[in-house]
Amino acid sequence: MEFKIEHTWNSLPLSHDPIVIKLTPENSGILMEVSAPFFNDPPAPPGEAGKPFNGLWDYEVVEAFFLNGQTQQYLEVELCPHGQHLVLLLSGRRKVCKQELPLTFEVSRTSTNWIGKAHLPWSYFPPATDKFNAFAIHGSGVDRTYEALFPIPQLEIQKEQKPDFHRLEYFKRFNLKLLMGDAWKQPDSDLWALCKHNN
Template structure:
């Protein structure tokens, strides 16, 4: 299952090749592959590749969110062209209760493109995922660009509003069974058991 991010967060078309994200079955989780333009702006985060990096959203990054729209429990997966990543588990909008979880993720930069591949363990997904959204960010200062798979429609924009990737009401239907097969049952996760 492949998605292309070709709009900004506020529903304008991007002026470069679309960021592509592909989800497929993996061993013990879901494989996430990214193929995206490489802007090299801002520079690489000052952390080792393959490791979690807090505040990764301030750098060049691609993000995917997986939501249970009834409970507002969701998983946020952030990856960057330099190999760092950030995983957040959220219980309610903006309410991260666990972050910097490990992720098997590698990225390579070739010219003006980068590719990344990671395996998201099933234990990171909240029960009953039914919606998702994905985003891409690059650039510095006033040139920072915030892009969304499912952006905020122009008619819903408010004056002075800025990008907020946690506008859960704009996420769109998504079922893990569409990737894993209709008979597949999501494994239970101890990480989410004590969240109310």
């Protein structure tokens, strides 16, 4: 399964090569591969590569969101070209119930491009995942650029509206069985059972 981010959050075309996100089945989950231009702007976050970094959304980052459209439970995965990552489980829009979950994440980088590989275990996916969106952010100050796989249509943009990646109504249908096969059944997740319990 392959997705290309080709627009800004408000549906304008991009002036650089698209960021490509590829999802491949693994025994214990999904391999998410990111292939993206490397802007090196802003500079690297002050956290150790390979470790979770809270506030990663303020840096150069590619993000994938996996949503259950009924319950509004979703997995947010943020990957940085400098090796940091952030995994959040949210139960309701912007309502974080778990954060800084561990992730096996490897990055290779040149001066112009980077490739990231993150291994997402099934326990991180909300039950009955059925919607998806992906985003990318880079640049500093007035040049900060927010990009979306499924952007907000231009006709629906309000005056003074700011980018918001948690507009779940714009996520698109996503069927894991297309990736895993018709006979596949999503494994239960103890993590999400805990999230449910906390709400």
